[in-house]
Amino acid sequence: FKNGLFVETEDKDFNFKVGGRVQVDGGFTSAPSTGSRSNVDFRRARLEVEGKAYKNWYYKFQYDFTGTGSQGIRDAFLAYRAKLLPSEITSEPITFQVGSQYEPFSMETVTSSKHITFIERALPGALAPDRHIGARVGLGDKHWAVQAGVFSTSFGQDKAQNPAATGHQYWDLTTRAIYAPIVEEDKLLHFGGSFMYHKPNDSTAAQDPNNLLPGSGSRDETDILKNTYIVVPSAQALNCSPAYKAATGVALLWTPGYLQNGCLKSSYNYNFEMAATYGPFSVQGEYSGAHYERDAGTALALGNNGGSSLEYSGYYVQGSVFLTGESRAASYKGYDKDWNSPGTFSDIAIKNPLGKGGWGAWEIAARYSELNLNNGGLVDSNYAYLAAVAGNAAQKALANTATLGGREENLTLALNWYPVRGVRLQANWTRAMTLVAPSDKPYLNGQHPSTFLFRTQVFW
Amino acid sequence: FKNGLFVETEDKDFNFKVGGRVQVDGGFTSAPSTGSRSNVDFRRARLEVEGKAYKNWYYKFQYDFTGTGSQGIRDAFLAYRAKLLPSEITSEPITFQVGSQYEPFSMETVTSSKHITFIERALPGALAPDRHIGARVGLGDKHWAVQAGVFSTSFGQDKAQNPAATGHQYWDLTTRAIYAPIVEEDKLLHFGGSFMYHKPNDSTAAQDPNNLLPGSGSRDETDILKNTYIVVPSAQALNCSPAYKAATGVALLWTPGYLQNGCLKSSYNYNFEMAATYGPFSVQGEYSGAHYERDAGTALALGNNGGSSLEYSGYYVQGSVFLTGESRAASYKGYDKDWNSPGTFSDIAIKNPLGKGGWGAWEIAARYSELNLNNGGLVDSNYAYLAAVAGNAAQKALANTATLGGREENLTLALNWYPVRGVRLQANWTRAMTLVAPSDKPYLNGQHPSTFLFRTQVFW
Amino acid sequence: FKNGLFVETEDKDFNFKVGGRVQVDGGFTSAPSTGSRSNVDFRRARLEVEGKAYKNWYYKFQYDFTGTGSQGIRDAFLAYRAKLLPSEITSEPITFQVGSQYEPFSMETVTSSKHITFIERALPGALAPDRHIGARVGLGDKHWAVQAGVFSTSFGQDKAQNPAATGHQYWDLTTRAIYAPIVEEDKLLHFGGSFMYHKPNDSTAAQDPNNLLPGSGSRDETDILKNTYIVVPSAQALNCSPAYKAATGVALLWTPGYLQNGCLKSSYNYNFEMAATYGPFSVQGEYSGAHYERDAGTALALGNNGGSSLEYSGYYVQGSVFLTGESRAASYKGYDKDWNSPGTFSDIAIKNPLGKGGWGAWEIAARYSELNLNNGGLVDSNYAYLAAVAGNAAQKALANTATLGGREENLTLALNWYPVRGVRLQANWTRAMTLVAPSDKPYLNGQHPSTFLFRTQVFW
Incomplete structure (x- = not known):
């Protein structure tokens, strides 16, 4: 018996579980140059059902009620597991999954929000993909795992990225x-990489948040306060246009009619991850990078900074100690215990x-994280071109720093308190050092905004 | 024990079930004159609870998470069943239902989307009503059933049809x-009719999709690709106005100020259905018609084609074979097995x-379907009237064909594959022959667009 | 075993319940001066899960599918209960709750919508707060209870009250x-008060419906028909401006640029409640008041009626008889039986x-209810001021009655019929006497609109 509802037949061929989580957050922040801000909100409010039908088939459906309509759908997949490999390679079955699921990328991103150490994921998470609809295959064992898949439409974000008619x-x-060479009750060593x-898509290349526009998924680790300090202005990076749309009420500086969306040719992201635990002590770190290939002709003709390719990156390192002696290693799940998000x-x-x-x-726990969305410096040779197009000095300067x-x-x-299984109270203090x-x-x-967040979490 | 969760008391007076379905579709289509298109999406993602309270009372609540707010509500009703008739007529109880439910109309429409043979219902389904809130009574037995009800507001569609203040x-x-004269394990013969x-309503007669505007519910059997080739332009058929609103950016041709909505007086739809199964072979067909009565004075004064009444119709025939020997007859449910959607x-x-x-x-399986939303030919005598109003030849021609x-x-x-109960993989190829x-x-x-669709379905 | 699903471990340390309710309403009203109106709709369609994890921890999550996104979240809290008081005071544990929950205010407001005697709550409910996110502590026993808490953001209403950046x-x-001095199977006497x-908040003081704008939560006891006869026009009462925005299409009368929102300093509401039952006879009544403190300087400078403070109030009294002999007293829950909404x-x-x-x-049952949103009479001395600003006589008159x-x-x-547990059919007839x-x-x-409502309710 667990906190929620879990039933199983005696032969273990069938089971069914109803689970959920509620996260209530409160916090305040010293917003730069505009004074402070406070708010209280639900961060997540999810219900999920999952089950096993016959011994090889699994399904899961999870919905977040803070979302609207189909944007609230999270995990929603069908899985089939079968032993197709000789036992010298692995004694575990291969897993095939179809539906809405995380793309296999970055340890912290695929870790459940119930179990991440801090209230929000680290800054470089802005470079990792969210859940998408797709097909995935996974294999592995207690000490290793490989997952790969092809994915398309996402529900975790707005659906603006749908293709045109x-x-x-x-x-x-x-x-x-x-x-993971070491997987014991109180010791762990784990390495990994993602690509x-x-x-x-044909018409809306620049409009897939979390996936394409660098930094758009970032809330600066302060989600309910909706801080978004750094982000690449969308039109600049991917539309091959130095023009950008200001926050509110300010028109586009200029958008020459012959410029179209879709100048992005392709992009790739990569990630390296490491985690180690020794008794109550635990460290974890990741490095993420993103690379965008643009149509060189259009981009350069317009004097766009960064030329035909753009590079962004970020990293975080974190350490934690359980004062009461628990070990994070005991909660580690290899592929043998969690075939959906191993490691x-x-x-x-x-x-x-x-x-x-x-x-x-x-x-x-403590964490230091960085996200760098600058790409190249000012390109002086562009100035001449922009000078002819932009109206005044301010516009020229803006255009010239377009990819910054x-x-x-x-x-x-x-500080985290786990009174009983399923309940956690968390307090976080974050300061922008740079x-x-x-x-x-x-x-x-040069601002150094600080944020204090508090969370009450229950899951069942 | 079933795939989902089902519990029952020993005296069978109470039970409770948690079920659900997820359908993930992918596909591409050769859109006429505009090139091809592809997409991946959830078609349905539903959870449902249903139960029995005391021996005569039943309830069901079903929600589709691809909908937004109350538009996601599907079945949501309370039912009371009691033996009120002498057993010479039927040994089954009469059923009274109140809430959101399908209007009893057309075999394929009331068949669960989990069990229809093709990925999308056939074209004439555009003439059948969707779920509505109402009260219904049903009676029957293994071989026959009659259902009738009065219905109003619908949730399956937008709520624009709400009446004005x-x-x-x-x-x-x-x-x-x-x-159904023959109901055996591997043989079936079924007939039916609906009306x-x-x-x-007083103010929005023309705005009830699937119910009033002929063809607006049609997605041409390609839902996630959002093809909608044929549909009666709304203002033409029901607003007593030959003007119509073009897709985007094109203003109304003309809308004289003295024209009001609500010129539709009433409408009726009818449907005939037939299904037969012999071992693994199965055939099924339906014919649907819709008739609209308009205010003759207003309609004719404006030279509207079709005069005071309009007629539309459609049909489909389909055949299927189970290569592995299963019989569709065994899955047929009479009123004795399914009092909500018998037959x-x-x-x-x-x-x-x-x-x-x-x-x-x-x-x-193979299916041939037709939907005819043309009504009458060009009415020459109108030309004179329209010529005086419409500005140029193109507008005149459009006005003159207004009800086409x-x-x-x-x-x-x-091609359908059912690996285990609750899981189905489907592939459909559709070509517009005419x-x-x-x-x-x-x-x-004269176009012949083709569409390929693939579905992964799981229900529990 | 209950109507829904309820499972529990043998030691009673854990349990889990899936419940829900569906309310289908139909009705018509004689709308004043504009003829009659009818509609059919779902009033509520909720699912909820609640459970007990270890013996001291409880959680509940309830969602109303007639809401959109996070606005559909109702109860969603984590509770911890522990015996911290000596048993001379109470033998019941103290309750701590965090999450979305009703503010403890007014007997009828915190009574479940499944169990209120009439289809809609009485008029003065417009002065009571809805659910909000907050933290609450409660203690009590069979005969008494005290609850207090601090609350913020609300989900039951629109989220427009979010603070600015x-x-x-x-x-x-x-x-x-x-x-409650008398709590027996067929006798009850209950008193209570709330404050x-x-x-x-800093920027949207006037935009928190049900909480701030007097009367905005009122649907005149006819929810699905969306009657809203009386309500204080928002800008008048709280924005320190006699200007107001008319229903549709009428521009603001005048809004001097130097006027800002946020002139409301604070407000307080209070409520007194009483209920008594003797066998099948039951009476109940409440009186509610609301007091708003405004910035006197701004308000008076503008000649706003009511000066620096505004007062509104309402009351209802109701009586009911069970013709079949049941007693409402048996359904009364003290803190010992319902720690979430005692009494x-x-x-x-x-x-x-x-x-x-x-x-x-x-x-x-019968009920008489009143809501008074008038505040003071016409203040003649203002007329001179307004005369200089307002354009004509009609505008002057409107400005002068601004806080009415x-x-x-x-x-x-x-008339209520309860055929079996979980099912209720209700018919209500309401006439505006004044x-x-x-x-x-x-x-x-001087109008006297009448409304007839009918409800079918099922819960499990």
Whole structure:
């Protein structure tokens, strides 16, 4: 018996589970140059059903009620598992999955939001893909796993990226491989790498958030406060146009009629991950990069900075200690325990739960993360071209820095309390140690906004 | 024990079930004159709970998460069943239902989307009503059933048909009667007929899709690709105005100020259905018609084609064979087995499921369907009137063909694989054999667009 | 075993429940001066899961599918219960709750919509707060209870009250205390009082419906027909501006540029409640008041009626009789039986259910309710000021009555049938006995609109 509902037949050929999670967040932030801000909101409110039908077939359907209509759909897939490989390679079955699921990319991204150490994922998560509809194959064992798949439409974001009436939908090829030489109850060593190739759709190449526009998925680790300091202005990076659309009420600087969307030819993202645990001590880190290939002719003709290819990157390192002696290693799931998201951490086995003679588990953690959305410096030779097009000095300057999306470094300190299984209270304090403004928000330069967040989480 | 969750008390007075379905579709189409198109999407993602409270009371609530807010509500009703008739007539109880439910009309329409043979329902389904809120009574036995009800507001569509602040809501009277002289494990013969009378609401007579505007519910059997070739332009058929609103950016040709909505007086739809099965072979067919009564004075004064009444119709015939020997007859449910939608097909009993020594069930099928939304020919005498109003030759021609919604004939070939209960993989290829363009899309004339669709379905 | 699904471990440390409700309403009304109106709709369509994890932890998540996205979230909280008080005070544990929940205010407001006697809550409910996200503590026993909490963002309404990018969110302090000297199977005497202090947020003080704008939550006890006769025009009461926005198509009378939102400093609401039952007879009544403190300087400088503080109030009294002998007292839940909403009525224990030899329970009821949103009379001294600003006599008159939101008295007669547990059929007839028009709807003066509503309800 678990917290939620779980039923199973005696021969274990069938089972069914109803689960869910509710995360209530509150927080305040010192918004740069505009004073402070506070808010209270639900971060996630999900229900899910999952089950096993016959011994080889699995399904899962998860919905987040903070989303609207089909945008609230999260995991929704059918899986088939069969032993097709000789047991010298693996004793575990191969997994085939079709439906809405995470692309296999980055340890922290595919770790359940119930179990990530901090309230929000780190800054470089803005370069990782979200859930998409697709087909995936996975294989592995206790110590290793490889997943690969082809993906298309996403539900986790707005559906603006649908192709036009006559266009083709975009698609991704994504793979993640992990290797964990040490997997014990209180010791862990884990390595991994991921790669995604993206082919944009015919008409809306620039409008797939989290996937294409660098930084658009970033909320600066402060989701309910909706901070978005750094992001590459969309039109600049991918539309082959130095013009950009200002926040509100300001018209486009200029958009020559012969410029069209779709100048992005393709992109690829890559990620390296590492995690190690020794008793109550745990460290984890990832490095992510994104590379965009543009149509060189159009981009250069317009004097667009960065030329035909753009590079962005980010990283984070984090450490945590369980003051009450629990080990994160015990919550690690290899492919043998979690074929959907192998190589991630799950819920902590609390040694002395509250109400059973103890005070639950207590954890402190720190993280340093960086996201760099700047690409190249000012290209002087473009100035002449832009000068002829842009109206005045301010516009020229903006145009010239068109691909500068900003750079941010954050330090986060965290305190987590796990009174009983399924319940967690979290407090996070985040300070932007470095903030280099994107081209459209010059007032952010040199600011050091701080954010305090508090979360009450329950899952069942 | 079933795939999902089903619990029951020992005296069978109470039970409760949690079910659901997920359909993931992918496909591409050769869109006429504008090149090809592809997409991937969820077609349906539903959860449902249903139960029995005391022995006579039943409830069901079903939600489709691809809908938004209350538009996602599907079945949501309370039912009471009691033996009120002498057993010479029927040994089954009478059923009273209140809530959101299908109007009893057309075999294929009321068959669950989990169990229809093809990925999308046939073209004439555009003339059948969707779910509406109403009250219904049903009675029958193994070999026959009669259902009748009064219905109003619908949730399956947009809520634009709500009456204005001072208006009355529309309502329907609908009935379906079926008779199946042969109901055996591998033989079936089934006949049926349906009739719906519709009284429009005071202010929005023309805005009830699937119910009033002929063809607006049609997606040409290619839902996720959003093809809609033929449809009667709304203002033409029901607003007593030959003007119509073009797709995008084109203003109304003309809308004299003294013309109002609501010139539709009433409408009725009718349907005939037939199905027969002999071992693995199965055939099924339906014919649907729709008749619209308009205010003759207004309609004729304006020279509207078709005069005071308009007629539309459609049909389909389909055949299928189970290569692995299963019989569709075994999945037929009379009123004794399914009092909500009697006379429909349910899930196939697979002879040799995958993983139990077999390869599941394999089915091939073909369908020919037609929808005719043209009404009458050009009425020359109108020309003089229109000539005085319309500005130029092109507008005159359009006005003169105002009630021509087009005609389409489709051929579909299908391959279905049922590996285990609850899982189905489907592939459909559809070609428009005949396409007569509606008055607002002349470029469709003589085109033969083809569509390929693929579906992965799981239900529990 | 209950109607829905309820499972529990043998040691009762864990349990889990899936429940829901569907309410289908139909009705018509004689809309004043504009003729009659009818409609059919779902009033509520909810699913909920709740459970107990370990013996002290509880969670609940409830969603209403007639809402859109996160606006459909109803109860969604985590609760912790522990015996912290000596047993001389109470033998029941203290309850701590975090999440979306009703602010503890007014007996009828916190009573489940499944169990209120009439189809809609009484008029003064427009002065009570809806559910909000917050933290609450409760304690009590069979005969008494005290609940208090701090609350912020609401999901039951639109999210327009979110603070601007640099603003702070609003918050409420709310408490309710109840005392029931007589709690027996067929006798009950209950008293209670509630108080709420509200601090508006920085930028949208006037835009929190049900909470701030007096009367905006009122649907005149006719929800699906969307009657809203009386309500204080928003800009008048809280924006320190006598200008107001007319219903549709009429521009603002005048809004001087130096006027800003946020002139509301704070507000408080209070409520007194009483209920008594003797065998099948039951009476219940409540009185509610609301007080708004405005920035005196701005408000008076503009000649706004009511000066720096505004007062609104309402009340209702109701009586009911069970013709079949049931007593409402048996359904009363003290804190010992319902720690979430203590001091409310729950479902009736039907003596002779339909199908078990009886005809269910039959109840007749009557209610008289009043809501007074007028505040002060015409202030002549303002006239001079307004005369200089407003353009003509009509505008002057409107400006001068700016804080008159109207007054309404309703009489409602009801017939309820409870055939079996979980099912109820209701019929209500409501007549506006007194209707004093708000300043923006003068045509309502002296009207007596009548409304007939019918509901079919099932819950499990």
